[in-house]
Amino acid sequence: xxxxxxxxxxxxxxxxxxxxxxxxxxxxxxxxxxxxxxxxxxxxxxxxxxxxxxxxxxxxxxxxxxxxxxxxxxxxxxxxxxxxxxxxxxxxxxxxxxxxxxxxxxxxxxxxxxxxxxxxxxxxxxxxxxxxxxxxxxxxxxxxxxxxxxxxxxxxxxxxxxxxxxxxxxxxxxxxxxxxxxxxxxxxxxxxxxxxxxxxxxxxxxxxxxxxxxxxxxxxxxxxxxxxxxxxxxxxxxxxxxxxxxxxxxxxxxxxxxxxxxxxxxxxxxxxxxxxxxxxxxxxxxxxxxxxxxxxxxxxxxxxxxxxxxxxxxxxxxxxxxxxxxxxxxxxxxxxxxxxxxxxxxxxxxxxxxxxxxxxxxxxxxxxxxxxxxxxxxxxxxxxxxxxxxxxxxxxxxxxxxxxxxxxxxxxxxxxxxxxxxxxxxxxxxxxxxxxxxxxxxxxxxxxxxxxxxxxxxxxxxxxxxxxx
Amino acid sequence: xxxxxxxxxxxxxxxxxxxxxxxxxxxxxxxxxxxxxxxxxxxxxxxxxxxxxxxxxxxxxxxxxxxxxxxxxxxxxxxxxxxxxxxxxxxxxxxxxxxxxxxxxxxxxxxxxxxxxxxxxxxxxxxxxxxxxxxxxxxxxxxxxxxxxxxxxxxxxxxxxxxxxxxxxxxxxxxxxxxxxxxxxxxxxxxxxxxxxxxxxxxxxxxxxxxxxxxxxxxxxxxxxxxxxxxxxxxxxxxxxxxxxxxxxxxxxxxxxxxxxxxxxxxxxxxxxxxxxxxxxxxxxxxxxxxxxxxxxxxxxxxxxxxxx
Numbered sequence: 120x121x122x123x124x125x126x127x128x129x130x131x132x133x134x135x136x137x138x139x140x141x142x143x144x145x146x147x148x149x150x151x152x153x154x155x156x157x158x159x160x161x162x163x164x165x166x167x168x169x170x171x172x173x174x175x176x177x178x179x180x181x182x183x184x185x186x187x188x189x190x191x192x193x194x195x196x197x198x199x200x201x202x203x204x205x206x207x208x209x210x211x212x213x214x215x216x217x218x219x220x221x222x223x224x225x226x227x228x229x230x231x232x233x234x235x236x237x238x239x240x241x242x243x244x245x246x247x248x249x250x251x252x253x254x255x256x257x258x259x260x261x262x263x264x265x266x267x268x269x270x271x272x273x274x275x276x277x278x279x280x281x282x283x284x285x286x287x288x289x290x291x292x293x294x295x296x297x298x299x300x301x302x303x304x305x306x307x308x309x310x311x312x313x314x315x316x317x318x319x320x321x322x323x324x325x326x327x328x329x330x331x332x333x334x335x336x337x338x339x340x341x342x343x344x345x346x347x348x349x350x351x352x353x354x355x356x357x358x359x360x361x362x363x364x365x366x367x368x369x370x371x372x373x374x375x376x377x378x379x380x381x382x383x384x385x386x387x388x389x390x391x392x393x394x395x396x397x398x399x400x401x402x403x404x405x406x407x408x409x410x411x412x413x414x415x416x417x418x419x420x421x422x423x424x425x426x427x428x429x430x431x432x433x434x435x436x437x438x439x440x441x442x443x444x445x446x447x448x449x450x451x452x453x454x455x456x457x458x459x460x461x462x463x464x465x466x467x468x469x470x471x472x473x474x475x476x477x478x479x480x481x482x483x484x485x486x487x488x489x490x491x492x493x494x495x496x497x498x499x500x501x502x503x504x505x506x507x508x509x510x511x512x513x514x515x516x517x518x519x520x521x522x523x524x525x526x527x528x529x530x531x532x533x534x535x536x537x538x539x540x541x542x543x544x545x546x547x548x549x550x551x552x553x554x555x556x557x558x559x560x561x562x563x564x565x566x567x568x569x570x571x572x573x574x575x576x577x578x579x580x581x582x583x584x585x586x587x588x
Numbered sequence: 589x590x591x592x593x594x595x596x597x598x599x600x601x602x603x604x605x606x607x608x609x610x611x612x613x614x615x616x617x618x619x620x621x622x623x624x625x626x627x628x629x630x631x632x633x634x635x636x637x638x639x640x641x642x643x644x645x646x647x648x649x650x651x652x653x654x655x656x657x658x659x660x661x662x663x664x665x666x667x668x669x670x671x672x673x674x675x676x677x678x679x680x681x682x683x684x685x686x687x688x689x690x691x692x693x694x695x696x697x698x699x700x701x702x703x704x705x706x707x708x709x710x711x712x713x714x715x716x717x718x719x720x721x722x723x724x725x726x727x728x729x730x731x732x733x734x735x736x737x738x739x740x741x742x743x744x745x746x747x748x749x750x751x752x753x754x755x756x757x758x759x760x761x762x763x764x765x766x767x768x769x770x771x772x773x774x775x776x777x778x779x780x781x782x783x784x785x786x787x788x789x790x791x792x793x794x795x796x797x798x799x800x801x802x803x804x805x806x807x808x809x810x811x812x813x814x815x816x817x818x819x820x821x822x823x824x825x826x827x828x829x830x831x832x833x834x835x836x837x838x839x840x841x842x843x844x845x846x847x848x849x850x851x852x853x854x855x856x857x858x859x860x861x862x863x864x865x866x867x868x869x870x871x872x873x874x875x876x877x878x879x880x881x882x883x884x885x886x887x888x889x890x891x892x893x894x895x896x897x
Contacts, residue, residue, distance in 0.1 A: 232644060236721065259643045267644065403734065403755070405841070410733045544644050549862070556843045563755035566847040574847060577663075581859045584868070587643050 129341040151155060177243050177472030180215045181420040183234065185227040185251040189463060190217050190319050191366035192304065195446060196490050197483055203391040215477060228256060235260070235267040239470035248471040249480065252301065252464050253291050254540070255548035261293045261300035262545070268293075268300035268466035275478035277302070285503045288538040289358040300465040304494065306503045307427040308534030310365070310527060311454030312413075312435075314352075314443060317422045318450065321350050327452040327525070334423075337391060339453050343399040347422050354415040356421045357556055358562060359390035364425050366551065367458035372542045379588040380553075381572075381577055382542075389558055389568070396562045403562045405555075415442050427460050428501040428531060437521050447523035457534045501531050508532050546583055619840045628877075635870030642865045648867070656871035665856060666875055672761075672844070673852040676836065677829030679765025691773075692780035693806055698700070713774035715816030723771065724838035727763055728754075754840070760850045764836045768829075776821055784810060819891040823884050830880055832856070 185192070193215070194202050201209045208215040209259065216443040220230045234247050237277045241247075250268075252260050261268050271277050277530025281297075282290065285304050292342060293301030311334060322333055333343045345355035355361055365388035371380055394403045404410035415436045426475040431451070437444035465485070483490055491502040495511055499519070511517045512528035519527060557575035560566040566574065635656055636869035650719065658797040660666050660775065665700050691712065695705055702708075716724065730737050731753040738750035742840040811818075833854040842858070844851025853876055 232641070236644060262643070265644055302596055384601075404733060408732070409729070409735070409771065459852060559755075560847045563752065563846065565755060565757070570847065578859075581865075582862045583642055584640050584863055584865055585647065 125453075136397065136503060137417050150283075157306060168545065176212055176430075176475060177246065177248070180210070180213050180245075180248045180473050180476055181218065181230060181244075182215065183218050183220070183227075183247055184252070185222045187218060187219070189251055189465070190219075192484060192494065192498070193480070196493055197361045199479060209475065210279040213473065222253075228259075229451050231267075233261065233543075235468060236265060238267070238468050241470070243472055246470055246472050247468040248473045248477055250466050252293075252387065252466055252469055254459070254462050254464075254543065254550065256545070257292050257464055258295060258543060258547075262295045263298065267469050269469055269471065269474070269477070269562075271299045271302055271467070271481065273298075275467055275474060275481065276484070277478060277482060281482060283341060284488070284505050284507075286505065286535045288459065288535070288540045289462070289464075289503050290542045292462070292543065293466070301466040302481050303461055303462055303464045303503050304491065305500050306530045306531070306535045307429065307459050307462040307501065308538055309425055309427045309430075309454075309458045309460045310451045310534065311423050312426055312431060312522075313423040313450050313452065314417075314421065314448045315448050315523060316443075317347065317350075317352050317420075321352065321422075325450055326505065327450055330450065331452040331454075334452070334454055337387070339456050341391060343422075344395055344400070348398070348400050352420045352422045353399075353401045354395065354413075354422045355401045356411050356419070356424065357402050357406065358388075358396060358558075359404075359406050359411075359435070360401075360423075360425050361392070362551075362555060363460050364454065364456050364458045367538065367540075368456050369542050372544040374544050374546045374586060378577060379550070379586055382498055385554070389561070392558070394561055403559050409494040412436065415439075415444060417443055417448070423454075425454065425458065425460070428499060429461060431519060431521050431527075432499045435521065443523045447520055449522050451519075451522055451525060451527040451530060453530055453534070457537045459534075459538045461542065501528070501535070505532075508535075546579070546586070549582040553582065617719055630781045631873050632872045633870075635874050637867045640865035642863065649860065656867045657875075660868070660871055666846070666853075666872075669851050669853045669856045670847075670879065671756070672850060673677055673830060674804065676761050676764045676768070676832060676850065677826070679762060680768035680772070681825055681829065683765075684769045684776055684825070687769075687773050688776035688780050689823075691777045692784055693810065695777070696784040696800075709774075709778070709827075712777060715770045716772065716775055718771075719786075720771065720834040721766075721838045724835045727767060728839050728841075731759075731763065755846055757846055757849045760840065762837075764832075764839060764850060767835050768832070771878055772825070772828075780814065780817060783814045787813050791795065811841045815891060819887065822891070823887055826890060827880055827884055830876065830883070834896060844888070 131356055145320075153281075182189070189218055191205075194208065197210070199210055200215070203209055203214075206217045206219065208217075218230075220227045220538060222228075231250055235250070238247050250260070250366050269275055269281075272279070282302070285302070289303045289306055291301055311330075313325075313330050313376075318325040318330050324330075331495070332339075334340045335348075345523050347354050364381075365384050369382035369384045371382045374380060389542055390468070392401070396403060402410065412434075413419035414424065424435075426434070431444075431449070435444040435449070436442040439445060443449055465481055467474065467481070484494075485491075485503060488504055491504040492507045492511075494500050494502050495507065495517065508528060509532055512526065512532050515526060517526055517528055518524045554575050556570045557578060560574060561571035580586055580588070605893050621738055634649075636651060636653060637649040638647065638652045638655070642645055692728070694700055694702060695709065729735055732738070733750050733752055733754075737753075738747070742749040742750060751759075755761065791813075792805060795809055800808070831854055832852045835859070836850050836852055840850055842855070844855055853872070857869055857872050860872070
């Protein structure tokens with residue numbers, strides 16, 4: 120008995136030690152990758168970021184990002200890029216070094232906050248040259264004071280002609296005080312993605328036109344929820360699915376003159392959502408949770424999701440044969456309102472010692488039509504190039520298998536033209552997160568609307584102590 | 589002469605022993621100063637300043653006196669989150685001390701002749717080897733709206749539709765308490781067993797000969813003698829409870845929902861990390877320090893009421 124117990128104990132200890140080892144090693148690559156820039160000889164003078172010839176520029180191009188997406192775009196599409204290993208590559212004699220920090224718990228932004236303000240005085244090989252941002256917090260890094268991102272036109276030399284084919288909203292997101300401080304190779308207009316089987320069963324037809332008629336505005340959408348419920352379907356997987364559709368169609372910012380402001384369209388989301396939840400037509404699960412993505416399978420009985428091209432192609436479990444996506448069982452239609460979700464912008468960092476290369480990467484990936492067409496073909500991205508997308512929209516070879524052969528690109532093109540990002544602020548990410556969290560209490564019946572709003576104000580004021588309501 | 593020499597030798601020995609004492613103490617003192625004392629003092633110092641980051645802009649540090657303390661007290665946060673923390677601690681501690689005492693009494697009672705003691709001691713300690721966050725993640729998945737617990741309850745016909753555990757105040761608090769209980773009762777059992785095994789067996793024998801029942805022996809002999817250990821368990825558990833963070837943080841995704849009723853003091857402290865708000869964080873930490881001190885003092889006073897007089 121003693122022996123059995125001690126063997127059991129020691130195995131467990133070994134197992135727990137091994138587990139610890141794994142978790143630390145899994146957690147560290149991002150942390151260790153940063154200070155390890157030693158192999159290239161140090162270039163002493165930090166080049167001025169405008170007219171320096173390439174030969175005098177830094178030997179290490181440091182790129183800060185939160186996932187593999189940009190790395191694979193660069194590996195696959197930038198001319199002359201050679202892959203060395205998982206986080207390094209070479210362009211000519213310049214070493215490209217990726218520092219990947221996941222966005223979870225704000226870790227990526229904390230990393231940027233630490234590195235960018237001190238970038239000018241950092242050692243030449245440690246200087247951040249390119250960093251990526253998302254729309255929710257883009258303005259935090261593209262503002263003028265303190266300016267941490269390079270002016271795309273004045274500092275990096277891209278011209279209006281270069282940028283002419285990009286969708287206007289992708290420029291608006293990274294423009295502050297009239298200065299453009301980033302570019303994107305992709306657009307993320309969203310559509311309503313519906314379950315074809317459910318549409319056939321409930322509405323008798325799964326054609327996009329028929330479904331669009333049923334969801335053409337919010338009143339129709341909410342009426343359709345009742346019909347769907349009668350057949351056992353929830354209209355969306357969770358109230359948070361529709362949040363971005365409402366929040367992208369606001370007429371005011373989250374913060375006006377230091378005061379927290381809730382737009383009428385956001386309050387409409389609360390009102391509509393509460394009615395849907397109370398009637399049992401949808402749930403209050405969180406996005407990305409298991410309760411949310413159960414609708415990717417037929418037995419989840421979810422009628423629709425809202426999302427852009429990347430959600431359709433990469434997030435709906437199309438690699439699992441049992442999913443609706445694998446069987447091509449989704450359809451796409453415009454839905455009640457147009458919206459945008461996600462997107463990645465490339466920014467050049469102030470203090471970078473590789474401005475010429477940074478400018479060229481931006482130019483190649485976001486302005487060169489042939490490269491961008493390749494991205495559409497290879498990665499099914501919706502690229503930020505009007506002529507390329509309009510051509511693809513007319514070409515049946517771009518049909519999405521997930522959508523049962525439907526080509527939704529024309530819809531995306533129309534959506535991208537209509538997106539307005541005029542009302543974004545640096546507080547968007549925090550406000551959105553806190554608002555959804557707080558309203559969940561209201562939807563679940565644990566708090567009144569006023570109590571939930573107080574929770575929201577409290578949460579936001581903790582994150583941004585300078586704000587009041 | 590020889591006598592004098594002898595005396596001299598002893599003196600030098602005393603001196604050199606003192607020297608070693610200081611040398612051996614130095615590492616501890618250095619570590620304590622750097623990692624305990626300096627942070628403690630700077631925390632208190634920081635609590636008097638307005639000092640945070642908004643986006644990339646640093647605001648402060650501006651000296652604002654006791655403003656941070658006033659804010660925390662007047663907006664009711666301190667009271668609310670202290671209450672949440674204590675409620676969840678008590679929900680976990682009551683079963684923890686009950687089962688620990690019971691198991692410790694059984695394990696140390698030779699007349700029961702329990703078989704496989706080692707195995708069971710190992711098993712009850714096992715939950716403590718799992719990381720609290722992993723344990724919490726597991727419960728989060730188990731009790732999700734479409735998780736296995738709900739599926740089982742629905743398919744057995746006990747519930748007609750899934751119960752939203754995470755949207756119910758009692759359910760969330762109970763789950764947190766239950767997890768803390770499961771994780772810590774093994775540890776407590778072992779502490780109490782050590783205490784019980786230190787009690788002189790002849791006391792038990794004498795009591796048995798005098799005709800005391802097992803129940804009487806437990807209440808009148810074991811418990812009173814065990815009191816120092818019980819006090820130790822209570823204080824360490826109380827301080828651990830005040831610092832409760834990982835279990836509710838992971839279970840509620842950092843929100844402390846529903847309506848922040850499961851937000852503990854440390855979770856609240858963590859909220860100030862987002863804006864790197866050293867002022868508010870410092871003030872809250874000072875409060876926490878004072879609360880911990882007072883509670884420990886109260887428990888100590890009550891437990892040693894007899895001796896203190």
